[in-house]
Amino acid sequence: MPTDAEQACFEAGIKFGSLYHQFAGTPVSPASTRSLERAMAEAIENQPYCASVSVDILDDRVEAAIGHENGYTELTGSLMEVEMRIEYRDRTVRTRMEMEEGYPLMKLVAVE
Amino acid sequence: MPTDAEQACFEAGIKFGSLYHQFAGTPVSPASTRSLERAMAEAIENQPYCASVSVDILDDRVEAAIGHENGYTELTGSLMEVEMRIEYRDRTVRTRMEMEEGYPLMKLVAVE
Amino acid sequence: MPTDAEQACFEAGIKFGSLYHQFAGTPVSPASTRSLERAMAEAIENQPYCASVSVDILDDRVEAAIGHENGYTELTGSLMEVEMRIEYRDRTVRTRMEMEEGYPLMKLVAVE
Amino acid sequence: MPTDAEQACFEAGIKFGSLYHQFAGTPVSPASTRSLERAMAEAIENQPYCASVSVDILDDRVEAAIGHENGYTELTGSLMEVEMRIEYRDRTVRTRMEMEEGYPLMKLVAVE
Numbered sequence: 001m002p003t004d005a006e007q008a009c010f011e012a013g014i015k016f017g018s019l020y021h022q023f024a025g026t027p028v029s030p031a032s033t034r035s036l037e038r039a040m041a042e043a044i045e046n047q048p049y050c051a052s053v054s055v056d057i058l059d060d061r062v063e064a065a066i067g068h069e070n071g072y073t074e075l076t077g078s079l080m081e082v083e084m085r086i087e088y089r090d091r092t093v094r095t096r097m098e099m100e101e102g103y104p105l106m107k108l109v110a111v112e
Numbered sequence: 113m114p115t116d117a118e119q120a121c122f123e124a125g126i127k128f129g130s131l132y133h134q135f136a137g138t139p140v141s142p143a144s145t146r147s148l149e150r151a152m153a154e155a156i157e158n159q160p161y162c163a164s165v166s167v168d169i170l171d172d173r174v175e176a177a178i179g180h181e182n183g184y185t186e187l188t189g190s191l192m193e194v195e196m197r198i199e200y201r202d203r204t205v206r207t208r209m210e211m212e213e214g215y216p217l218m219k220l221v222a223v224e
Numbered sequence: 225m226p227t228d229a230e231q232a233c234f235e236a237g238i239k240f241g242s243l244y245h246q247f248a249g250t251p252v253s254p255a256s257t258r259s260l261e262r263a264m265a266e267a268i269e270n271q272p273y274c275a276s277v278s279v280d281i282l283d284d285r286v287e288a289a290i291g292h293e294n295g296y297t298e299l300t301g302s303l304m305e306v307e308m309r310i311e312y313r314d315r316t317v318r319t320r321m322e323m324e325e326g327y328p329l330m331k332l333v334a335v336e
Numbered sequence: 337m338p339t340d341a342e343q344a345c346f347e348a349g350i351k352f353g354s355l356y357h358q359f360a361g362t363p364v365s366p367a368s369t370r371s372l373e374r375a376m377a378e379a380i381e382n383q384p385y386c387a388s389v390s391v392d393i394l395d396d397r398v399e400a401a402i403g404h405e406n407g408y409t410e411l412t413g414s415l416m417e418v419e420m421r422i423e424y425r426d427r428t429v430r431t432r433m434e435m436e437e438g439y440p441l442m443k444l445v446a447v448e
Contacts, residue, residue, distance in 0.1 A: 002233065002332045009230040010319070010332045013237020018139070022245040024361035024410065026134055032154035039151030042144035046184035067439060072158035074360065076410070095234070103403060108226045108234045114345065114444045121342040122431070122444045125349020134357040136298065137248035179327060186248065188298070207346070215291060220338045220346045242363070250358055256378035263375030266368035270408035296382035 005111050008088035011049045012095050015084055016106045019044045019053070020077065020097075028079070029072040033057040036075070044084070051087045055080060077104025117223050120200035123161045124207050127196055128218045131156045131165070132189065132209075140191070141184040145169040148187070161200045168193045189216025229335050232312035235273045236319050239308055240330045243268045243277070244301065244321075252303070253296040257281040260299070268308070275311045279304060301328025341447050344424035347385045348431050351420055352442045355380045355389070356413065356433075364415070365408040369393040372411070380420070387421045387428075413440025 002010070023040050041053040057080045065073040073079075082097040094109040114122070135152050153165040169192045177185040185191075194209040206221040226234070247264050265277040281304045289297040297303075306321040318333040338346070359376050377389040393416045401409040409415075418433040430445040 002335050003229075005227075006229055006233040006335050007332055009226065009233040010237040010317075010330075013234040013239075014241040014330060015237075017238040017241025017243075018245045019241075020245075021242045021361055022138055023134075025357055025412075026151075027130070027155045027158040029158045032151070032158055035147065035151040035154045039138075039144070039147040042147045043139045046139040046141045046144055048182075070160075070439065074412070076361075093234075103406065106234075106238060108231055111226050111230050114447050115341075117339075117342055118345040118447050119444055121338065121345040122349040122429075122442075125346040125351075126353040126442060127349075129350040129353025129355075130357045131353075132357075133249055133354045137245055137300075182327065186300070188249075205346075215294065218346075218350060220343055223338050223342050246362055250375075251354070251379045251382040253382045256375070256382055259371070259375040259378045263362075263368070263371040266371045267363045270363040270365045270368055272406075294384075 004089045004091045005093075008049070008086055008091040008093045009108060009111060011088055012084065012086040012093040012108065013106075015044050015047055015050050015053070015086065016082070016095060016097065018047065019055075019082065020106075023075055024077070026075040027072045028057065028062055028075045029066065030059050030062055033059055033062060049086050049088045051085045051092075054083045056082070116201045116203045117205075120161070120198055120203040120205045121220060121223060123200055124196065124198040124205040124220065125218075127156050127159055127162050127165070127198065128194070128207060128209065130159065131167075131194065132218075135187055136189070138187040139184045140169065140174055140187045141178065142171050142174055145171055145174060156196070161198050163197045163199045163204075166195045192216075228313045228315045229317075232273070232310055232315040232317045233332060233335060235312055236308065236310040236317040236332065237330075239268050239271055239274050239277070239310065240306070240319060240321065242271065243279075243306065244330075247299055248301070250299040251296045252281065252286055252299045253290065254283050254286055257283055257286060273310050273312045275309045275316075278307045280306070304328075340425045340427045341429075344385070344422055344427040344429045345444060345447060347424055348420065348422040348429040348444065349442075351380050351383055351386050351389070351422065352418070352431060352433065354383065355391075355418065356442075360411055360413070362411040363408045364393065364398055364411045365402065366395050366398055369395055369398060385422050385424045387423045390419045392417045416440075
């Protein structure tokens with residue numbers, strides 16, 4: 001039988017994979033970052049055991065990723081930072097996505 | 113050579129397919145419909161020739177689709193109405209997605 | 225510090241959420257179930273620590289979900305069964321998605 | 337009333353937007369390009385009026401996009417070429433996606 005902590009970590013992973021693959025590829029520009037951040041957070045917070053989600057799409061990286069003609073780019077892991085708190089029974093799991101050596105990495109920060 | 117009207121219709125179709133397949137499957141509840149509507153509209157308005165998008169996620173259909181245990185459902189065509197206006201050179205195309213005989217249908221409303 | 229078992233469970237969850245939200249909404253009919261199963265499995269097996277994925281799209285449920293006019297439906301959790309094996313350092317995690325009381329449930333089957 | 341040619345172009349656009357936003361972000365490596373190409377083509381061919389779809393994921397570009405550590409990348413427009421034939425009543429529309437000046441462009445090739 002998995003422990004509550006293991007189950008909590010499994011649930012935390014589900015939320016991260018869901019958030020990433022649901023929204024990666026979304027057209028984004030500095031004019032639409034705030035609404036996308038909020039929709040992503042509120043969508044994933046609907047999922048079970050998901051206590052809070054914060055999404056920070058980095059305007060300066062969006063600007064840098066936009067080509068000279070288009071005016072927009074597509075959302076990818078390198079353009080955002082994400083934090084989540086998962087609560088499963090007595091356990092709380094904290095996770096974070098951030099760039100590490102040029103790659104977006106989903107990290108298990110703490111299991112409490 | 114395609115005409116400007118044909119090109120405008122092609123562009124209109126791209127926006128509809130993009131909106132639908134980017135966001136279908138997103139977890140949604142009455143608590144998150146407004147933020148999702150706004151993010152969908154602003155995301156697709158980033159695309160070229162897309163003058164305006166309005167997305168209406170129907171709270172009563174979301175409620176009806178939610179199972180008794182979950183508290184949320186996944187976005188699908190039967191839960192929303194969408195209108196778009198595409199402008200390509202001198203042409204304006206109006207499109208609409210709505211339920212027809214039980215299916216969500218993407219319709220070319222007018223080519224002006 | 226998370227344990228190796230907890231980390232393995234987190235990785236397992238990521239793969240499940242990725243698989244589900246990448247492919248939910250894909251147009252599917254009995255003519256295309258085999259190619260979709262294979263592409264889903266091979267895509268997710270690319271991810272780190274993912275030792276094996278098996279996807280079984282149930283033709284009879286696809287048939288039942290297809291409306292009388294369309295000839296196809298959209299992939300959702302109720303149309304498939306999925307099994308995965310995740311290997312992280314010395315730990316192996318087995319997961320499974322199947323219907324339970326009318327809902328598709330992602331389950332942590334074993335942590336070894 | 338839109339003409340048959342305009343309707344055919346609208347349908348062609350829908351298929352392109354669907355294909356792109358359904359599958360962009362899928363984990364891909366040289367080991368999984370063939371199964372993904374096939375699943376993409378067969379999925380979109382399910383949609384109405386879609387006579388044929390061919391997807392060519394370019395192994396050399398996939399290789400070039402893969403980082404030194406990961407072993408895989410995410411599908412994006414710059415890694416593939418797509419051709420479609422749409423048939424609506426008496427009209428046939430041919431479309432193509434390919435790179436142009438560094439951007440993937442969805443093009444209306446012919447309306448016959």
